[in-house]
Amino acid sequence: MFQESVHAKAFQNYLEKADFPHTPQHLYDPIRYILSLSGKRIRPLLVLMGAELFDSSVVEQALPASAAIEFFHNFSLIHDDIMDVAPLRRGKPTVHQKWNDNVAILSGDALLIKAYQELAKCPIDKIPALLHLFNTTSLEVCEGQQFDMDFEERAQVSETAYIDMIRLKTSVLLGCALQMGAIVAGADERSQTLLYDFGVNLGIAFQLQDDILDVYGNPKSFGKQIGGDILSNKKTILFVKLQELISPTDQEELEYLLKQNIDSEPEKVDKMIGLYAKYDIQTLAIYQKEKFTTIAYEKLTEIQVEADKKEALFSLSDALMHRVQ
Template sequence: MFQELVHAKAFQNYLEKVDFPQKPQHLYDPIRYILSLSGKRIRPLLVLMGAELFDDSAIKQALPASAAIEFFHNFSLIHDDIMDVAPLRRGKPTVHQKWNDNVAILSGDALLIKAYQELSKCPTDKISALLRLFNATSLEVCEGQQYDMDFEERAQVSEIAYIDMIRLKTSVLLGCALQMGAIVAGADERSQALLYDFGVNLGIAFQLQDDILDVYGNPQSFGKQVGGDILSNKKTILFVKLQELVSPADQEELTYLLRQTIDTEPNKVEKMMDLYAKYDIRTLAIYQKEKFTTIAYEKLIEIQVETDKKQALFSLADALMHRVR
């Protein structure tokens, strides 16, 4: 935890020195705004932790890469919020809501360019490898977002397809962050691959837990309405598993619930939870979450560095996987 705080302070100090011009105001103010809404900044911290795992002295050199990851992540949030017509981000108005869609699109584009500017500040001999990884990951994130949108129009989504979607949309960026740190620190390719796989599998487990907490999380610590995914008919791991197992007799009830809103069926969440309970869906989802968590830990264990140097990553993973929201 102490190391995480040190890294967070180092990143914040670096971020405060990044130059965002005052004009045009409607281009750069939204960028400053979205960056101010950031939470724990897990992704840039993973870059620094990935570097530290192999070389304590590489943390300073990895700061530009950590900024690049943070800028890309926030660029994707700005554009995702437009596509989702989302009014709030962390309890505050989204960029497109506070300004407008056109401003949000352009500010997001500018933030992506700033990410590449930060990558250009990395050690010269590492830029080529960093760019290959960053570009491949960026495309995968876009693919994941498209699959997620496609799923909204599909009646059936398989578990394999769902896992692949969250891998692309969410998890590959965690793996990328860790591997970028490893690249800067000069780690060998096998170690890089293991650390990347640790991040990807941890990211999948994290999203699966998010799906579970949306339905079964503590309302006081949840921060938003429990059952929001049910109300919006979102295809989560819980919903996908229910679709696989639901009997013809219960399919009628499921079809009915999917057609209802909270206005037409005030007990929609409770009735869907009854179906989940009937097929023990929560247990099945927890099994999948724990499976990917175990794979992630196994990948980290395989990396050939001193065990105590991995402790910060194990501690972070444990904190992420045992949160109540």
Template structure:
């Protein structure tokens, strides 16, 4: 079994072999730039771990699939950052900020095509299933991003709608990465489906944990501004649960907090947290997170391979789900 950092190195070595032309610079420089910001490379790791679960000898053959997933992820970051008007990504300027919107649109497009170029290098006998899975996932990620933008404009969003949105926007790509590994590792359909569901449910749990950390995380270790979702009135699971449970007596306070920015109401975060506490929202959200975590673990347990092979995936899931809280 490879160690995570070994996987990371093998993948890094592989994508350094992929050449991007020097010209036109405004098309390919932004691609080199976003890929150099690197991030955690969790998705390529999932592809490799998916392969290893079934056939460790196929890891090398899966590297183009890893690259395809990583390129797709970075393409979606470039375009999402335009739509979200985000100035920073991984602590550095976003592509549209450093260049401009047109450059970001077009270099994102080119990176999506490069993802398919990598996909086409995958083992020929697996190409059909890999492309179909990748296409379905790619469309779902677009749908998730659209729902996320739609929800900003809407007054109410249900818990099911929210879970479905985060499933599409972030979780299916994790499931896809794992299943692509499984396909290349010659897993049967049942095992593929279980591993996919492991990834999707883990992804949802991870996103719910992120919502929790945004409110209850340690400012020293969280990375983002704690309370940021509350300040922005983001319709997270906590927000949705509170609104659903809110009693008449607290409605005025809730509406006041939503209508106020931190200039007008410097205690906006504390006061919203007080409402959360009154309705026990943190515990309810933790319940949901644990529900999806449990489903994920159950799916992984149900896969019919030697238990020793699953150790790395259980360890990864544990590591992801017990981040500093």
């Protein structure tokens, strides 16, 4: 996508000019490090695409907001990795692993402050609305993370609770990114809401797709260990749906498998996939993914701008939802 690459280049150029002092070294080096482990930078890209949807002349003015989103996202990753005791992030050592927990906590805090410094660079008349949205979303992401941790201690999690958790932990930030761009562009409130809802529903569908690919994806293209969620007993949409439908007899096997690891039960992944197949869980999960994808596309369609201006967002969405099958 030409526009996407143009926006990605503009954001990268802006990011390279970011002011991160060289001292204290252990405060700013971890920030430079986490930002160098760049993924696709979907969130800052969405800010710029959200602005362009309504007014292409203000895309440059949206760059500070896009940086704020990227800084907040990476701040949350640093802290999440500490809580998850994760050794790797995007195939590289996590910040707390490369340095230590204290360095990671403080660098994450500093990166959050840098996000607010970027917001202060936005057009002054747009700052109150941007701050309100950014603060609301930031708290929701924290709530989602807490729900995710709470689920680890719960034997049962409903589908509704799971969807709400991923909405808060992952999806609201996508909606926020798009709406921030729309705010900078001066879009009306209804258009902002539709664009936000598009991002949130797309984010939910994206996470459900990730759950499905963890079990049924191509290991060569997925980029993660197939069955990793099963081995860690993670409550995904597949697991939640299985718990809803499983018979008492199969429940005994499920409880047995949950107590095992790869050493004590080398066939744990295969046996769980067998349970999923017995209850056609993959089909049910795909249905949920497609439901939220459809809602997202309907929201984008409703926005009253020329159809050709939406093509980049539809194209990006299709790429996200049809990756590494």
